[in-house]
Amino acid sequence: MENENEYLEELMKKYRDISQSLLRYIPYFEQKKGQKNYQIYQGEQNTNSVAIPVYESTLLSFVKEVQRTGLVDRNYVYALSRNGIRTHEDEMRALDCVEFKDIELIYAIMAKYVLGGMTKGMLWSEAVENGTFLKCLQKLKEVLNVWDAPLA
Numbered sequence: 001m002e003n004e005n006e007y008l009e010e011l012m013k014k015y016r017d018i019s020q021s022l023l024r025y026i027p028y029f030e031q032k033k034g035q036k037n038y039q040i041y042q043g044e045q046n047t048n049s050v051a052i053p054v055y056e057s058t059l060l061s062f063v064k065e066v067q068r069t070g071l072v073d074r075n076y077v078y079a080l081s082r083n084g085i086r087t088h089e090d091e092m093r094a095l096d097c098v099e100f101k102d103i104e105l106i107y108a109i110m111a112k113y114v115l116g117g118m119t120k121g122m123l124w125s126e127a128v129e130n131g132t133f134l135k136c137l138q139k140l141k142e143v144l145n146v147w148d149a150p151l152a
Contacts, residue, residue: 029134079108
């Protein structure tokens, strides 16, 4: 039992240390929820053949920060399907129920948008507008704070 508590404390410390830098983005996502947070690059003559989104630097910093955590699961599709998550509504319902044992699911949902946004330009903006990034971070904070007290 003692070893199990030590293991849980070490695991919690690991996640807390890694996630701390992400939690500072909560106010940004609270402010931007429901808003369009990009512009389309128009070029020199205000014509373009391909719409190229230009994002705010804070959003780009967040994306890089998530990638730096080392917890971005490139196999997020499997993690999501294993949990029956197919739609945005499924993601929100799953986030409502996440506990510490499911913390990897939070990172899988973020990975869907962070990694997917590398090829589909509007995914990052979608995750900001619909509150996915915000809810992931709030749930991460909640889960880590619940376990903040010493175990047993």
